[in-house]
Amino acid sequence: MTVIVRDLRPDATPEIEGFIRVRHAALPYIFFSPESVRHALSLPHLRDHLRMLVAEEDGEIIGTAQVSLAQDSPEPGQGHLNVYVHPTRTGRGAGALLVRAAEEHLAAHGATHLYAWVPDEPGNRAFAERHGYRPSRSAHFLVLDLARAELPPLQAPPPGVELRTAADFADDPRPLFALDAEAGSDEPSDIETEFTDYDAWVAEYWTHPHLDLELTSVAVADGRPVAFSVAHTNGAGRYGTGMTGTARAYRGRGLAKLVKNDSLHRAHAAGYTEAYTGNDSDNGPMLAINKWFGYEIRATEVRHVRVLG
Template identity: 30%
Template sequence: MSILLRDLRLPEEYTALAELLNTHGSEPTTAERLREDDSELYEVGHTYLDENGLLAGYDRTRKVAVTEQDKIVGYINSWRAPWTEPGYLNNILIVAEDYRRQGIGQLLLQHAAGWGEKMGADTLVTEIWDDSPESLHFAKRSGFAIERHAFQSVLTLDKVDLESAFDYELFDRLAQDGIRFITLAEEPDDEGEQKLYRLYEETLKDIPGYTGEVPVFDQWRKWYLMAEGYSPEQVLLAVHDGKHVGVSNVLYNPLTNGMYHEYTSVARAYRGRKIALGLKMKAILLAKERNAAYLRTDNDSLNEPILRINRRLGYEALRGSYRLIAKVTDVRG
């Protein structure tokens, strides 16, 4: 079979791309969402070598693998954002199941590695599902190694027994300490977002497996706070003396009627007081109010405090993912 690597033809191929991505992702996307995301990205990248000789800046390359009939059967997206760890390139590589073991994955990977090599990147990063041994075999054979292991957990909301799982008195105890729970919608837009950004600045790097820099405010607002499914009413906050000391940003996906914990954190000085548990409980109550089907989350294997809270509240483990890294020189061979 003859396979050709070429650029995406947009906008006409957004639908085909969404279909391929939906064979891999944990939450479905749409052609409209892909088009919207592209409209918010830079048109021309800008990369450079920093003072340590490591790749910095932002850029991306996207290619599709097509058959002789011009059917899309593979996809590579290799990119870095301004806050990506110096020297690193992030990658999404997908090959349609019926077309695997035919060299398409290697063709796509070599494009990403070659592109990165020309720019001065030294490390490629990607993720695969932990229940796909053939993907892991391909990755290891191509020079990748497992760096971290993360887990998905899901709470099916029609099975939740709030009376047995919830400690409703927790909210009263926290209130006695001056900690109250509100949503971002209850605060002035700019002031509330600025206070929330300061909490992210403090806590992002505490997440096991987090790499790179904290995005500047405008980039954080676009890509972290206002991710797909965002609503200020779904950004749950723990507040003390006017300061944001905890957050759980919960996203809604109308395609599945599901909700997703995009980010949950507590300021360092306030940890150990069960504020994270309170935020998780508030998220469940919110999801029940919205008649959502489920709540889903992803957590690093080393984030035991959050994993323990999830188990207590009845979350069930799903498949996880491996974070893989490889030196560009090893991939190039």
């Protein structure tokens, strides 16, 4: 049987479901939906270079790749390709074909550094290294059994701090954009992040179909948001933390714990049973907070990089 690689067709629901099935089988800690896939493909600021590829064998989708240029980095030429093959369909050449197609696309768009997240397993790491990628940093996927977890008791905010939700900023999310830009730029990463385009942020993050405004907790002080814990939900029991961050001037006061605990308690009350998050291995403070809540590391990915030319 011959494996072919082509673009995902966003108007073909069974095809999108096949894409999602492969991703969830290979990496069950990040949830996708037809709505979230179509959302990514519809973003105007990504349209020129974002590609979602599928590897197909005898009419069955057995591999996927998400390919794009880094839009939030001040450094040009930073490309992403994340390739996943269904665990029961490896060894058929799908991964190599996806990597080749992704690299050709990124090189044509001026990419000089290619970054790929690779499951921390011997076979996957060996595959990446055979294709010229070298390991860089790692990140963990963490899971909390929210149905049975004994969450820390809720605590009152410290004086001068008020707990609110992202829904309170529905008419004007710009203050949350400013907080996200500041907190996100300090996260450990191979690529410097810098949010400067408010409209692109609204399109990509604020209107994301999994963003749950009611369960996203925000700490407000001195008239502005100073900490938040961003909640993504799938409406079927799964709750994920997209980002927990604190403005620099307000760190060291326990606000990250405060907002995340508030969000987790409300997610539990709303019937969510599984909580997911991810942390860079060098993000010691957030790993410690998640351990305090009872999260357990379930898997690790290692970021690999290939320099072109």
